Amino acid sequence: MLTAGCRSRKFRSAPHNTFPIGSRGFKERFMLAMLPRAVGIIGLGLLPLLSFAATAEEYRxxxxxxxxxxxxxxxxxxxxxxxxxxxxxxxxxxDGSPEVQLRITNRSQEDLIFSTFDTFLVQLVGPDARVIERGGGRNGTRRTRPVLIPAGKTYTLCRETRTQWDEAGKTMNFVYLDGTGTIATYALPEPGRYTLRFECEYPVERNGEPLREFEGVKVWHGKVKTKAARMEVLRLSARSRPNFR
Structure with missing residues (x-):
């Protein structure tokens, strides 16, 4: 018998392991089902960031x-x-310009003057252990000033460098400017591992004439070839160049 204000309802029993939409069980199962997809979507969104981080690390x-x-x-x-x-x-x-430096430290007990005019050059050795031929020359001459290095102090010689891709000859060229007007060029035959050295020489006399001395301060005279500093030469597409400022 039905009482006033009530209507008869028939409830169909829900099958086992199913939940009505909106119930707590349905929400939990829906979230569990969507979790792998959500992780995948988030992962795809992070791929550009991960790629950028890898590129930044390689650049560093x-x-x-x-x-x-x-x-x-x-x-x-x-x-x-x-x-x-x-x-x-x-x-x-x-704008290719790799860092190339000569660090000079005065280990003596007195100040020393190091002449920078026609006293040093760069030597490159290729992957096949052969010395890369040095080309170039000088159209004009500019006198570079000597450097006074106090006892126990360090001076780092940094000059302009350039890397150039020669499209016609399909070669990689390294250019070194020593500041005197001399432009030294090196044609690198292939990518690979190279070594770099500096050769320095300042004799007491040249062509039978004594070289310049400075009153009251000793001038360094000698001949030296540094040990090898290693680097790797890469040839890449311009589109792969990272744009960092």
């Missing part, structure tokens, strides 16, 4: 500097330093 490592073992000659210690990776891009990018 490419800026790392490698240095040679020190060589001590007549009171001055010489160390060759270069960027760990030199990258040549094809099509060419004009």
């Amino acid at each position: 490592l490419s800026l790392r500097l490698n240095e040679s073992e020190p060589v001590l000659v007549n009171g001055l210690e010489f160390v060759a330093i270069t960027q760990s990776q030199w990258t040549f891009y094809n099509p060419p990018i004009v």
Whole structure:
């Protein structure tokens, strides 16, 4: 018998392991079912960020500097330093400029003057252990000033460098400007592992004439070839170049 205000309802029993929409059990099962998909969607969204992070890490490592073992000659210690990776891009990018440095430390007990005019040059050795031929020349001459290095102090010689991709010859060219007007060029035959050294020489006399001395301060005279600093030469597409500022 039905009482007033009530209507008869027929409830169909829900099958086992099913839940009405909106119930707590339905929500829990829905969330569990969608969880793998949500993780996949989030993962796809993170891929560009992970790729950017990997590229940034590679770029950071490419800026790392490698240095040679020190060589001590007549009171001055010489160390060759270069960027760990030199990258040549094809099509060419004009702003390639790897770090190349000569670190000079005065290990003597007195101040020393180091002449920078026609006293040093760069030597490159390729993957086949052959010395890369040095080309270039000088159309004009500019006198560079000598450097006074106090006892126990360090001076780092940094000059302009360039890396250029020669589309016509399909070669990689390294250019070093020593500041005197001399432009030294090196044609690198292939990617791979290279080494860099500095050669320095300042004799007491040249062509039978004594070289310049400075009153009251000793001038460094000698001949030295640094140990090798290692780097890797890469040839990449210009589209793979990271754009970091």
